[in-house]
Amino acid sequence: MGEVNAGRDHAEFRREVREWLETNCPPEMRDGAAGESSICWGGTTWVFTCDEQKIWLDRCAARGFTVPTWPKAYGGAGLSRDEDKILKQEMQAIGARSPLDSFGIWMLGPALLKFGTEEQKLHYLPPIARGEIRWCQGYSEPGAGSDLAGVQTHAADQGETWLVNGQKIWTSYADRADWIFALLRTNRDAKKHLGISFVLMDMRSPGITTRPIQLISGASPFCETFFENVEVPKTQVVGTIDRGWDVAKYLLTHEREMISNGGNAMGSGRALGAVLTESETGQSDPVLRGDAMRAEVDSLAMAMTLERYKDQAEGGQGVGDASAMLKYMGTELNKTRLELIMATDGADALTWGDTPASSWLRTKANSIEGGTSEVMLSIISRRILNLPG
Amino acid sequence: MAKLIQTEEETLLSEAAHGFLSKSAPVSRLREMRDSGEHSDPALWQEMAAAGWAGVLVPEAAEGSDMGHAAAHVLAREMGRNLTVSPFLSTAVMAATLLRQFSDDSATSKLKQIAVGGLTYALALDETAKFSPDQVELTAQSRGNGYVLNGKKRFVVDGCDADRILVLAKSDAGLCLFDLANKAQGLTQNALKMIDSRDAADLIFDDVEVSGEALLGDPGAGFDVLKPALEAGQAALAAETTGLAEAAFSLTTDYLKERKQFGITIGSFQALQHRAAHLWCEIELTHSAVLNAGRILDETPDQATLAVSVAKARATDTAQKSVQEGVQMHGGIGMTDEFDMGFYMKRARVAAEWLGDYGYHAGLVAQLRGF
Numbered sequence: 060m061g062e063v064n065a066g067r068d069h070a071e072f073r074r075e076v077r078e079w080l081e082t083n084c085p086p087e088m089r090d091g092a093a094g095e096s097s098i099c100w101g102g103t104t105w106v107f108t109c110d111e112q113k114i115w116l117d118r119c120a121a122r123g124f125t126v127p128t129w130p131k132a133y134g135g136a137g138l139s140r141d142e143d144k145i146l147k148q149e150m151q152a153i154g155a156r157s158p159l160d161s162f163g164i165w166m167l168g169p170a171l172l173k174f175g176t177e178e179q180k181l182h183y184l185p186p187i188a189r190g191e192i193r194w195c196q197g198y199s200e201p202g203a204g205s206d207l208a209g210v211q212t213h214a215a216d217q218g219e220t221w222l223v224n225g226q227k228i229w230t231s232y233a234d235r236a237d238w239i240f241a242l243l244r245t246n247r248d249a250k251k252h253l254g255i256s257f258v259l260m261d262m263r264s265p266g267i268t269t270r271p272i273q274l275i276s277g278a279s280p281f282c283e284t285f286f287e288n289v290e291v292p293k294t295q296v297v298g299t300i301d302r303g304w305d306v307a308k309y310l311l312t313h314e315r316e317m318i319s320n321g322g323n324a325m326g327s328g329r330a331l332g333a334v335l336t337e338s339e340t341g342q343s344d345p346v347l348r349g350d351a352m353r354a355e356v357d358s359l360a361m362a363m364t365l366e367r368y369k370d371q372a373e374g375g376q377g378v379g380d381a382s383a384m385l386k387y388m389g390t391e392l393n394k395t396r397l398e399l400i401m402a403t404d405g406a407d408a409l410t411w412g413d414t415p416a417s418s419w420l421r422t423k424a425n426s427i428e429g430g431t432s433e434v435m436l437s438i439i440s441r442r443i444l445n446l447p448g
Numbered sequence: 449m450a451k452l453i454q455t456e457e458e459t460l461l462s463e464a465a466h467g468f469l470s471k472s473a474p475v476s477r478l479r480e481m482r483d484s485g486e487h488s489d490p491a492l493w494q495e496m497a498a499a500g501w502a503g504v505l506v507p508e509a510a511e512g513s514d515m516g517h518a519a520a521h522v523l524a525r526e527m528g529r530n531l532t533v534s535p536f537l538s539t540a541v542m543a544a545t546l547l548r549q550f551s552d553d554s555a556t557s558k559l560k561q562i563a564v565g566g567l568t569y570a571l572a573l574d575e576t577a578k579f580s581p582d583q584v585e586l587t588a589q590s591r592g593n594g595y596v597l598n599g600k601k602r603f604v605v606d607g608c609d610a611d612r613i614l615v616l617a618k619s620d621a622g623l624c625l626f627d628l629a630n631k632a633q634g635l636t637q638n639a640l641k642m643i644d645s646r647d648a649a650d651l652i653f654d655d656v657e658v659s660g661e662a663l664l665g666d667p668g669a670g671f672d673v674l675k676p677a678l679e680a681g682q683a684a685l686a687a688e689t690t691g692l693a694e695a696a697f698s699l700t701t702d703y704l705k706e707r708k709q710f711g712i713t714i715g716s717f718q719a720l721q722h723r724a725a726h727l728w729c730e731i732e733l734t735h736s737a738v739l740n741a742g743r744i745l746d747e748t749p750d751q752a753t754l755a756v757s758v759a760k761a762r763a764t765d766t767a768q769k770s771v772q773e774g775v776q777m778h779g780g781i782g783m784t785d786e787f788d789m790g791f792y793m794k795r796a797r798v799a800a801e802w803l804g805d806y807g808y809h810a811g812l813v814a815q816l817r818g819f
Contacts, residue, residue, distance in 0.1 A: 332819035348819070352810040355817055357733070359758045364736035367452035374453055384729045439728055440721035444701050447716040 072142055076149045083118045084155050085111035091154035098160045102193025103237050119158035120189040126164055129172070133180055134188025140373050162231065163187035163194040167240050170257070170310040174298040183259070195262075197227040197241030197284060198307070205434040207242070207311075208252050208304060212286060214243040221245070221258065223266075223289040229428065233269040233282035236262055246301045257303035259295040266290075276420035277411065312378060314429050315386035331355055331396055338403045347402055354395050361392055380442040387435035390425035397422045450518075450743045452736060458522050461515070465526035468499070473532035475788045481533060482645040488609045493534055497565025501536065505544040505680070510559035512544070517680060518742030521687035525738075528691025531795055533646055535568040538606040541684045543569035543614060546625075546664070546677035554661065558612075558627075570610035570630070571681070572601035572651050573674075579804045581616065581678065582671050586653060588617035588624050595619065595663070597626065597634075597656040605802060607649030608639050614664075614674075615653075622668030628658050644791075644798040676749060679756045682803045683741040686756075686763035689799045690738050693731055693763070693770035696792040700724065700774045720777060727773055734762040754816045761809035767796040 088111055090097070099105070099112050107113040119125050122136060127143045129135025138146065150157075168187055171180055186192040203209035212225025223243060233239065239260050246254030260267070266289035271279035298306045331351050340347060368378045368385065378385070397419040401408045408415045426432040440446045454462070473492055481487065496502055504520045506512020520541055527536060544562055547555045561567035573581045586599025597617055604613070613630045616623055630637070634656040637649040665673035701724055704715030714720055741759040744752045771793040775782035782789045800806065 330817075332814070332817040335819040348814070349810075351819065352814045355819075356758055356761045356810050356813050359754070359813065360733040360737040360762050363452065363740040363758070364733050367736045367739060370451040370453045374451065376453075381732070384732055387726075388729050388733060433722065436722040436725040437718070439725035444721075444724055444728060446701070446704055446721050446724065447713045 069141060069145055073145050073149065076146050079122065080149055080153060080155060083115075083122075084150075084153060085115055087111040088115045088156045088158075089154045090156070097156055099156070099158060099190065100193055100232070100235070101159050101161055101190025102235060103191070104235055105190070105193065115156070116158045116190050123188070125159040125190065126168065126188045129168065129184065129188065133172075133184035140369065159190045161187065161190065161193060162196055163192065166196060166310050166313050167194050169313050170240075170306050171297060173309060174257075174306045179294075179297065192237045193232070193235060195230050195233040195236035195239050195282075195284075197230050197233075197239045197260075199227065199229040201226060201228050201283075205430045207307065207430075208255065210242050210244045210255050212241070212243050213247070214245045214256065214258065214291070216245070217290075219293060221291045221293065223258075223260070223286045223291055225286050227284045227286075228272075229281045230269070230284045231280055231282075233262070233284045234271050234279075238262055239267075239284065240297070242303055242307055245303075249301060252304045254301055255303040255307070256300050257297045257306040258291060259297065260289065260291050264289050264291070274420070275423070276417045278417065278421065280421075311429070312382040315382040315389075315435075331358070331399060334400050334403050338405075340403055340405055347399065350395075351399050351403075354392065354399055357388075357392055358396070361388055364388075380438055383430070383435040383438040383443075386429060387426075387432050387439075390422075391432065393425055394422045450747060452739045452743065454522075454739075458519060461519055462522045462526060464499075465501075465523050466529075468495075469526050469530045469532050473527075473534070474530045475791055478531045478533055478645060478791060479788075487533065487642075487645060487647040488535070488606075489533055492532075493568075494565050496534060496536070497563070502540045502565045503544075503563030504540055505548065506540075506559045506563040507548055510548075510556050510563060512559065512563040516742075517683065517745035518739070520680075520684050521738055521742045524684045524687040525691035525694075528688035528693075529695040531692065531695075531791055535606050535610065537681055537684050537688070538570050538610065539568045542571055542677040542681040543612075545680040546614060546673065547627075549673060549676065550664065567612065568606065568610045569612050569614060570604050570606040571677070572604045572607065572613050572615040573678075574602045574604075575600065576602070579801065579808055581674065582623065584616050584618045584623055586615065586617045588619040588626065590619070591657065593660040595624070595626070595658050595660075597653040597658065599653050601651045601653070603640070603802070604649050604651050606647050607651055608637050608647050613651065614677075615651075616670050616674060619667055623670035624667050625664045625670035625673045626658055626662045627664050628656070628662050632656050632658070642798060643794040645794075646798070678803065679749075679752050680745060682760045682809075683738070683745055683752075683756045685799055685803055686734075686741065686759040687738045689763040689767045689796065690731070690734050692792055692796055692799070693734065693767040696767075696770045696774040696789065696796075697724075697727055697731060699789060699792075700770075700777050703778055714777075723773060723777075727770060730766045730769060734759075734766040737762045754813060757804075757809040757812040757816075760804060761806050761813065764800040764806045764809070768800060771796045 087109060099116055123131060123134060124136055126135045127138040127146055131137045164187060168184060171183055198207050200211055212223065212227060214221035214223045227241060239262055241258055241260060242255050243258050244254055245256040266287040269282045269284045272281045272283060273279050331354055335351050372378055397415060400415045401419050404415060441448055472495065500513035501523055503512030504515045504523065506514060508514050524536065527534065539562055544559060547559050558567060575585055586597060586601060588595040588597050601615065610630050613628055615626050617626060634654045636652040640648045640650060642648050704720060704724060705713065707714050737759040741755040744755040771789065774789045775793060778789060781787050
């Protein structure tokens with residue numbers, strides 16, 4: 060894809076960013092996307108892999124570069140999308156690691172920016188930007204699958220507080236999170252989508268327990284989380300009580316976009332072309348090469364689509380239901396990519412350890428988490444194509 | 449940096465083109481032409497020229513409208529929706545892009561004529577059944593201050609009716625690009641009866657004498673001169689093909705909403721819903737690739753190869769899927785000549801081959817991505 064031409068107005072900004080990165084990004088943090096182990100998730104229990112990881116996080120946080128497009132008041136740098144692009148390009152150019160990845164940045168942050176009160180924004184956003192508080196998401200419940208509105212976890216009205224009872228599942232990294240944002244049923248008499256609230260809870264509240272679930276990849280990114288008579292102040296509801304579905308829907312759009320970015324947040328970030336060139340098989344197997352070409356063409360078109368949708372969103376037209384397309388195509392492409400990397404590395408990929416196998420196993424969840432591919436296709440056919448229900 | 453969304457001007461252009469083409473050059477017009485054996489519509493081209501379309505890539509200094517590649521793609525996409533027949537790609541996109549590289553009187557005068565619809569062009573490139581433009585056997589031998597051309601070109605789109613031909617030939621100095629009259633002595637057009645009912649010909653060059661002025665650019669630099677025009681054409685063809693895919697898709701989803709079987713609207717069957725939804729996703733990705741190619745051709749044309757090949761590969765593939773699903777989901781009626789889907793299918797197949805098929809462009813993408 061042709062590099063985005065920033066134009067003359069942005070030259071100054073690019074120079075500043077380049078200089079800043081040169082001075083502030085430790086050499087140890089310039090090893091490109093070195094896989095899942097290099098991600099910094101932050102939080103009170105976070106153990107930095109090395110001093111430089113902490114230095115890099117702190118410097119970026121001080122400059123607002125962990126959340127470049129958020130307003131300065133909330134810990135961001137207040138960058139425009141063009142400036143943000145330039146920052147990303149310059150970081151990519153030196154192979155700089157992302158200083159901080161978190162559900163707080165990807166999902167809760169955008170939801171708070173849109174639905175939170177000023178008080179909530181000032182209270183919750185800066186610690187997210189500084190990587191001090193790690194968040195997890197409590198959406199799914201046992202038996203509900205992609206039917207997210209099938210929320211049973213109940214919050215009983217006690218006046219100033221809620222009393223929460225129930226269970227969540229697939230709560231990513233709940234065992235390492237400080238806080239959880241969750242959908243709770245606050246009104247059992249209202250229609251399915253209208254009796255849900257979006258609530259923030261401290262994971263250290265009495266009555267919350269969590270248990271990791273081991274996956275086929277050997278990792279345990281997901282947990283079960285149990286709530287037993289947990290008291291939650293009502294000030295921790297985001298948006299209107301009983302209208303949490305609006306917040307959830309908005310946030311899901313971000314989740315789908317995040318997942319569709321593939322390679323960035325999950326799995327091996329190695330480019331297919333590079334993998335193929337480094338291997339004997341990749342050079343000589345015509346079928347593999349052909350499949351890789353197709354995957355490359357599709358991935359480039361996907362990247363262009365993400366750009367286009369961001370441009371659209373910036374121009375005021377929301378992505379809306381089309382985020383289902385991003386999620387569907389992005390995750391399917393990511394699975395194809397890892398399948399091809401496995402085929403290229405052959406027997407070398409089949410052992411546990413520093414092989415693509417764990418990423419490959421992890422991608423199998425891509426088309427299930429955040430709504431299955433089939434749910435995405437149904438969203439598209441009903442809401443975009445208006446096919447009969 | 450230009451955004452990957454339509455500007456207000458582009459939206460207005462698209463609406464104007466949509467209104468005009470659905471009235472003056474819809475699929476039924478192609479059917480009429482097919483039935484009467486015509487393969488061009490000069491009156492329509494005059495109207496397009498009057499609207500500034502023929503001059504879409506002609507500089508204002510040569511009296512063109514110079515709207516740029518992204519705008520050309522808006523027009524090509526609408527032509528694709530309607531399967532409109534015109535010399536737009538060969539003349540307004542490729543020949544104009546090629547000639548505007550030169551600022552001499554001859555090029556300027558030709559560009560002026562293109563802009564008013566007074567001159568049409570065809571590009572004579574292929575010599576084998578597959579596109580491979582730099583593999584040239586047609587010879588250009590120096591004679592006096594000119595050349596003599598001998599050889600054969602295949603699948604020259606607009607090759608029967610174009611006023612002039614741009615031809616790539618092999619000389620002692622390397623590849624040379626010539627601009628000559630299609631009526632030149634020794635040049636024969638063998639019309640091809642194409643499945644998409646459009647104008648294409650095999651051209652036989654038998655001692656065709658051209659003057660030194662017919663040579664565009666330096667001897668040996670033929671491919672360099674050709675390349676920007678080729679990429680402009682490939683991207684515009686991708687835009688046309690995407691319009692085609694969208695139109696075939698919309699015929700299909702309309703049908704899914706109205707056709708009943710077993711007492712139920714077939715669009716309520718999940719098996720068909722998911723196939724339709726997948727196809728929509730494919731079209732979205734392809735549309736992005738075309739928008740991106742247009743922006744890059746307008747902003748940094750010397751870096752456009754990757755963007756153009758992604759667009760052409762994707763558009764080729766998406767259009768094939770769209771017409772195949774279109775026929776399948778329509779059932780028996782999809783196979784009848786009476787129904788328009790067949791026209792979409794035939795044009796999609798020809799457009800898939802013209803200026804490089806999926807494999808050609810995916811190969812370029814892989815090469816540019818380092819494998």
